[in-house]
Amino acid sequence: MCLKLSFCTLCLLFAFFSPIWSQETSKEPPKPSSSKDFYVPIGSSVELPCGEGVDKGLEWKRNGSVVVSGPVLKLHNTSLEDGGIYTCYGSNENPIESYHLQLGYAPSTPEVKCWAPRYPLNAVCTWTLTPDPILPTHYIATYWYVEDDLPAVRLCLRQSEQDKQCVVEIPDAASHIPILLNITAVNALGTTTHTLSLDIAELVKPDPPVNLKATLLSGQKVQVQWDPPPTWPDPVNFLLSYQVHFYWGKHNLANIVPMSLRA
DSSP, X not given: OHHHHHHHHHHHHHHHHHHHHHHHHOOSOOOOSSOEEEEEETTOOEEEEOOSSOOSSOEEXXXXXXXXEXXXXXXXXXXXXXXXXXXXXXXXXXXXXXXXXXXXXXXXXXXXXXXXXXXXXXXXXEEEOSSOOXXXXXXXXXXXXXXXXXXXXXXXXXXXXXXXXXXXXXXXXXXXXXXXXXXXXXXXXXXXXXXXXXXXXXXXXXXXXXXXXXXXXXTTEEEEEEEOOTTOXXXXXXXXOEEEEEOSSOXXXXXXXXXXXXX
């Protein structure tokens, strides 16, 4: 009976001190919970540390394949092909640190173009970045009227933060007032802004006409018909003019017929 009690007591003591002993004698850092995002400009050098307190028996793997051994991973003159998941493993094959290396560029100054397909109601503006930043980039598009003493900043309407097109809504009474448009591009490597002045009346550019139809008539005549673009808000009071280009046989001998009404 005494022997059994001593044995059970020994088991309890071992169960109690076992976690403490394990924590004190373990030399491996805890496993990484997830990869850390690491953003780098293309062409730069990178150093990824494995962790503090461990410098032997370490191995780096990229997307599961061994890259190099050592406490620090060094990359030079990086390119897009260097992107991926880099994980540092200890001597017991347990992961210690993990990085998601993402390469790209800081945003360049946006190149902006605007036109008014629905004058005088609104204008559409699009922009491009050269080179493409590659990294996730979002944009802030705003505008305000130049003549306002205390400018009220308005949002240029977009479908998403990544969308590189926005719509400037213009009240009828303000269609003649110049506005300032501001486009800001932001990603993990930097930010840039382009501000430009817009005179909506100078940006009128209707969309193409629709329902184009050509009918061959006798006497080598062709009847051409079309409808105004559906995006044009008021084809009665804001009458559109048209030009019809036509040619017989040779494209370089095209003729132009100006028209102000539907033909």
